[in-house]
Amino acid sequence: MNTRLLIDWTRCEARGLCIELVPEVLTADDWGYPLSRHGDVTLPIPAPAIRYAEEAVRECPRLALRLIED
Numbered sequence: 001m002n003t004r005l006l007i008d009w010t011r012c013e014a015r016g017l018c019i020e021l022v023p024e025v026l027t028a029d030d031w032g033y034p035l036s037r038h039g040d041v042t043l044p045i046p047a048p049a050i051r052y053a054e055e056a057v058r059e060c061p062r063l064a065l066r067l068i069e070d
């Protein structure tokens with residue numbers, strides 16, 4: 001089972017909190033929007049980072065994040 005982070009681009013306002021919380025997965029593009037650090041289309045979250053990704057989902061000021069399992 002894989003945990004992936006989904007970003008709703010219609011909501012995100014590039015405030016960067018998720019990038020600070022999950023820097024091993026996310027980096028910022030030139031405008032501050034979160035981008036996969038490894039170039040993945042989807043955003044797989046390694047097990048040690050899941051609790052930080054969960055925090056990002058809870059704390060995103062635009063409610064733009066969610067985690068899925070596949």
Ligand code: SF4
Pocket residue numbers: 007011012013014015016017018019032033034059060061062063064065
């Ligand atoms: S925390 Fe939310 S609003 Fe901020 S950059 Fe991440 S997805 Fe966008």
